[in-house]
Amino acid sequence: MPEEREGEFYGKNGEPRKFDPTFKGPIQNRGCTDIVCCILFIIAILAYIAVGILAWSQGDPRKVIYPTDSRGQFCGQAGTPLADKPVLFYFNIMKCASPMVLLEFQCPTTQMCVEKCPEKFMTLLKAYTNKNDFDYYKTFCKEGVTNTMGAPEILKQGLCPAMLMPSKPFTRRCFPALRESGGVITVGNDSKFDDGRGNIRDAKDLLDGVTNATVVIEARQVVMKVFEDFTQSWYWILIGLVIAMLTSLLFIVLLRFLAGIMVWVMIVMVILVIGYGIFHCYMEYAALKGTAGSDVTLQQLGFQTDFAVYLQIRQTWLAFMIILAIVEVIIILLLIFLRKRILIAIALIKEASRAIGHVMSSLFYPLFTFVLLAMVVAYWAVTAVFLSTSNEPIYKVFNETACDYSRTTCNPANYSTSPEKARCPDSMCLFAFYGGETAYHKYLIGLQFYNVFLFFWCANFVTALGQMTLAGAFASYYWAFVKPDDMPAFPVFASLGRSLRYHTGTLAFGSLILSIVQIIRVLLEYLDHKLQGAQNKCTKFLLCCLKCCFWCLEKFVKFINRNAYIMAAIYGKNFCTSARDGFFLLMRNMVRVAVLDKVTDFLLFLGKLLIVGLVGIFAFFFFSGRVKAFESTAPHLHYYWVPIITVVVLSYFIAHGFFSVYAMCVDTLFLCFCEDLERNDCSAERPYYMSPTLHEILWKSATEDSSSSSARQRADEDLGLKHQQAQEEDAAA
Numbered sequence: 201m202p203e204e205r206e207g208e209f210y211g212k213n214g215e216p217r218k219f220d221p222t223f224k225g226p227i228q229n230r231g232c233t234d235i236v237c238c239i240l241f242i243i244a245i246l247a248y249i250a251v252g253i254l255a256w257s258q259g260d261p262r263k264v265i266y267p268t269d270s271r272g273q274f275c276g277q278a279g280t281p282l283a284d285k286p287v288l289f290y291f292n293i294m295k296c297a298s299p300m301v302l303l304e305f306q307c308p309t310t311q312m313c314v315e316k317c318p319e320k321f322m323t324l325l326k327a328y329t330n331k332n333d334f335d336y337y338k339t340f341c342k343e344g345v346t347n348t349m350g351a352p353e354i355l356k357q358g359l360c361p362a363m364l365m366p367s368k369p370f371t372r373r374c375f376p377a378l379r380e381s382g383g384v385i386t387v388g389n390d391s392k393f394d395d396g397r398g399n400i401r402d403a404k405d406l407l408d409g410v411t412n413a414t415v416v417i418e419a420r421q422v423v424m425k426v427f428e429d430f431t432q433s434w435y436w437i438l439i440g441l442v443i444a445m446l447t448s449l450l451f452i453v454l455l456r457f458l459a460g461i462m463v464w465v466m467i468v469m470v471i472l473v474i475g476y477g478i479f480h481c482y483m484e485y486a487a488l489k490g491t492a493g494s495d496v497t498l499q500q501l502g503f504q505t506d507f508a509v510y511l512q513i514r515q516t517w518l519a520f521m522i523i524l525a526i527v528e529v530i531i532i533l534l535l536i537f538l539r540k541r542i543l544i545a546i547a548l549i550k551e552a553s554r555a556i557g558h559v560m561s562s563l564f565y566p567l568f569t570f571v572l573l574a575m576v577v578a579y580w581a582v583t584a585v586f587l588s589t590s591n592e593p594i595y596k597v598f599n600e601t602a603c604d605y606s607r608t609t610c611n612p613a614n615y616s617t618s619p620e621k622a623r624c625p626d627s628m629c630l631f632a633f634y635g636g637e638t639a640y641h642k643y644l645i646g647l648q649f650y651n652v653f654l655f656f657w658c659a660n661f662v663t664a665l666g667q668m669t670l671a672g673a674f675a676s677y678y679w680a681f682v683k684p685d686d687m688p689a690f691p692v693f694a695s696l697g698r699s700l701r702y703h704t705g706t707l708a709f710g711s712l713i714l715s716i717v718q719i720i721r722v723l724l725e726y727l728d729h730k731l732q733g734a735q736n737k738c739t740k741f742l743l744c745c746l747k748c749c750f751w752c753l754e755k756f757v758k759f760i761n762r763n764a765y766i767m768a769a770i771y772g773k774n775f776c777t778s779a780r781d782g783f784f785l786l787m788r789n790m791v792r793v794a795v796l797d798k799v800t801d802f803l804l805f806l807g808k809l810l811i812v813g814l815v816g817i818f819a820f821f822f823f824s825g826r827v828k829a830f831e832s833t834a835p836h837l838h839y840y841w842v843p844i845i846t847v848v849v850l851s852y853f854i855a856h857g858f859f860s861v862y863a864m865c866v867d868t869l870f871l872c873f874c875e876d877l878e879r880n881d882c883s884a885e886r887p888y889y890m891s892p893t894l895h896e897i898l899w900k901s902a903t904e905d906s907s908s909s910s911a912r913q914r915a916d917e918d919l920g921l922k923h924q925q926a927q928e929e930d931a932a933a
Contacts, residue, residue, distance in 0.1 A: 218879070224686070225679025226672050226698070230772030234705030237775075241661070241708035248654045251647055252583045259586030267372050268311075270630045271612065272595070275313035275372065285313035288373045289340055291361040308598035308630065310358060314340060317367035317374035324351055324360055340364060358628065426842050432835040433823070433843040437850075440843075444815045444851035448858040449563065451807060455862065456557050459550040463542075466807045467535065473813040474528045481521035488514045531806075538799055545799040551891065552865040555677045558684045561692045562673055562865075566857035569666040573659060580655040587648050599627035656718050660711035664765060668699045668707060670864040672769035678872040679770075679889055695769060706768050709775040710761040717754045724750065766871050782871065789874045800866050808855040816848040 232238070266274035267288040276286025291310040318340060327333040328351045338345055341360035354360050367374040430437075454462045495514060511517075535542065556562060595612050597605045603624035615621055615629035672695030680686035688694045699707065728743050763782030764775055771778070786793050822833075823840040837843070873890055880886040 223679075223879070224681075226675050226695070226770050227772050230698070230702050232702050232705065233768065233772065233774040234703075234709045236705070237709040237712065238705030241657075241704070241712075244654060244657065248650070248658075251650060252579065252586075255583050255586035255647070259589045261585045261589055267313075269313050270311045270628075273313065282313045285315050286372060287314050287317055287369045288312075289314045289317065289367075290374065291358070293376065308628075310342075310361075310628065310630065312340070312342065314374070317369055318364040319366055321363070321365055323363045324355065337364065426839065429837045429839055429842040430846075432837060436822070436835065437843050437846055440815060440819050440847040441850055441854060443818070444811060444847070444854045445858075447811050447814065448855045451811065452556075452563055452858050452861065455549065456553045459553045460546050463546050463549060463803055466803070466810050470531065470806045470810045470813070471528065473810065473817070474524055474531070476817075477524045477813075478521055478528065481517045481524065484511075485514055485517040485521060488512070488517070534802065538802070541799040542803065545803055548800060548866060548869075549803065549862065552862055552869060554891075555674055555865050555869060556861065558677050558687065559673050559691050561690070562670055562861050563858070565666060565670060565692060566861060569662060570854075570857055572662040572665075576655065576658045576662060580651060583651050584648065587644060587651060595629050597624070597627050598630050599624050603627055652722065653715060653719050656715040657708075657711055660714045660718075661707055664707045664711050664761065665696075665699055666860075667762060667864055668703060668765040668769045669696045670861060671695075671766040671868045672698060674865045674868040675766070675770045675872055678869055678876075681887075681889060698772075699769065702772060703768055706775045706778070707765070710764060710779075714754065714757050714761060717750060717757055721747065721750045721754065762867065763871065766868050770872075785871060785874050788878075793870075801863065804859045804863055808852060808859055811855040812848055812852045815851045816844065819844045819847040 266277050268274055269282075269288065273282055274280065275282055275288050277283060289312055291312075293309070322333060322337060324337065327337040328347070331347070334347055337360065341354075342358075345354060345359050349359075355362060365376045367376050369375075451462065451466075491512070595610050597603065597608050597610050597620055599606050603620075605620040605624060605627065608620070610618070610620060610629040612629045620629075621627060669692060673691040676687050676691045676695070677683060724743060724747050728747070731739065731743075760779050760783060763786065764779035767773070767778035767782040767785075768775065771781075773781070823835075823837065823843050825834050825840075876889050880888050882888050
């Protein structure tokens with residue numbers, strides 16, 4: 201190879217690969233790499249298992265499901281004395297408006313489990329004069345209340361609420377039944393009541409407390425409705441995801457045989473699907489013209505828990521239409537600007553289809569990755585729930601007047617005779633939350649942080665394992681001189697075995713670096729959220745800069761890791777060496793990287809977008825009941841957008857998993873091609889391993905972007921030698 205050619209094409213980014221007649225693709229004689237990081241990863245996993253066991257032994261997820269009374273007992277739990285009392289009743293819900301509720305999530309008032317919420321307005325003084333009313337009133341009092349006790353004594357001891365109000369169960373909690381009049385919340389009764397301390401209060405005084413408590417209760421109500429929607433539609437969501445999986449698999453298989461046609465079909469279909477979205481938004485926008493209340497702006501409407509209200513506003517559909525129109529214009533402009541590069545990228549995808557045709561098992565490898573990721577997510581979620589709860593109930597002192605023991609822990613069993621009760625007669629010892637004072641609870645935040653960090657590390661490790669496995673399989677295809685005779689019998693399984701046996705440490709090293717960057721981004725988001733109300737402009741600017749820098753760093757680390765795994769799968773070296781070799785190899789072929797890398801990714805992204813769009817449109821018409829044929833089949837939901845968004849988001853991840861096979865194949869073939877050019881020169885002694893089609897595609901892409909006529913001339917000469925050699929081999933055959 202002429203020295204001038206080496207200098208022009210290699211530059212100074214490392215030494216090019218030398219010809220090695222013994223090199224036949226992924227080397228078999230390799231040793232374990234990054235052993236220290238492998239040991240560290242195993243220790244971290246064992247510690248993670250220990251954290252999970254500790255959380256499961258100490259935690260109690262019933263807190264998430266059942267409300268608790270003032271004794272810390274669960275309302276409505278099967279097998280307990282409160283099994284037939286599923287609803288929580290507050291003695292004085294006005295106290296739920298206290299700022300401490302937002303900090304401790306527990307109202308400083310007596311709470312008890314009841315069969316159903318009160319249905320009528322009644323004061324204790326009024327009920328005391330009528331036996332039937334008093335019998336009904338006692339169902340909302342503590343045990344031991346009799347009509348022989350005076351009403352003042354009952355109120356003094358806090359055995360009964362001062363009054364009852366008509367209530368409805370929201371999130372298994374009794375909440376006063378309010379009605380709206382002209383957009384203003386009003387109370388349904390104007391009676392007066394004794395608050396238990398000799399003060400006569402109007403029922404309307406409850407308005408402030410109830411209205412403020414609405415903020416907390418409505419949030420819980422929305423979460424509960426969303427949860428109920430999931431329970432009603434989970435099987436339909438699974439069906440939608442199965443459709444997305446089958447559609448993705450069908451597209452991949454068709455790409456194998458009709459790569460060029462399918463790419464153009466994807467491009468046209470994406471444009472049509474987005475165009476239909478624009479048309480649909482316009483029709484909804486036009487249909488609402490003249491409808492009463494449809495001209496209200498989103499700012500005037502404010503936040504609504506019933507999100508269906510937004511779809512009755514013209515401005516909502518106008519915003520959707522503008523967003524889709526912008527996306528459509530951007531995609532069309534990109535297609536026009538990259539039209540020549542798209543033709544080259546399509547040819548590269550065709551070559552990748554041939555590789556996948558010889559490694560068909562690679563199409564199903566994303567299912568294995570999906571199962572592993574599902575296990576990681578499930579373990580993280582369960583551990584997080586158990587860490588957030590504990591079997592040990594904590595009771596604290598709640599009081600009306602100033603008290604030195606306010607918010608201190610107490611024991612309800614002997615509180616009536618305790619010094620705290622003697623010093624603060626009006627105080628009560630009520631259940632506050634589930635926690636504790638042990639070392640486990642003191643380090644709870646640290647355990648939660650460790651849980652999140654190991655989640656990122658394990659998820660990135662699983663993704664890295666998939667990338668290295670596929671890279672090794674496709675490298676076996678490329679470096680097979682006679683395809684597929686020189687390939688191993690099961691390239692995917694052979695590559696998976698090599699990755700786990702020799703390169704677990706390398707995978708752990710790369711995923712650890714990425715996880716550290718990701719956890720820093722999470723901490724920055726958390727810090728930004730915590731300081732949002734107090735930070736000044738300088739702090740905002742600094743946080744924005746940090747978040748932007750770490751976002752860019754995460755993308756760069758993913759790029760480095762991906763190429764490092766490819767090089768490690770081929771040569772069996774450690775992470776740092778593989779990352780350096782891969783990076784320098786790309787730098788020596790920067791023109792080709794700029795031409796093909798992002799264009800191919802863009803085409804594959806359009807394929808994902810098409811699958812998500814098709815499945816999303818189907819889900820919209822099914823769950824919204826817009827098609828009469830589905831009205832009797834579709835579940836009745838509070839928010840039909842819940843399953844739609846779920847299907848769309850998960851469909852994208854499914855499509856991404858299948859199309860990642862093509863993306864990994866293209867990247868691996870590209871790196872192998874660059875090394876093939878450095879190792880060989882198309883002579884009889886050093887023939888190329890690439891196919892003539894792939895050589896023509898990638899070599900032409902570089903020469904067309906080079907301004908040097910000598911480079912074009914050398915490329916033509918090289919192509920002439922290649923074709924001449926191919927003709928001689930055909931004649932000999």
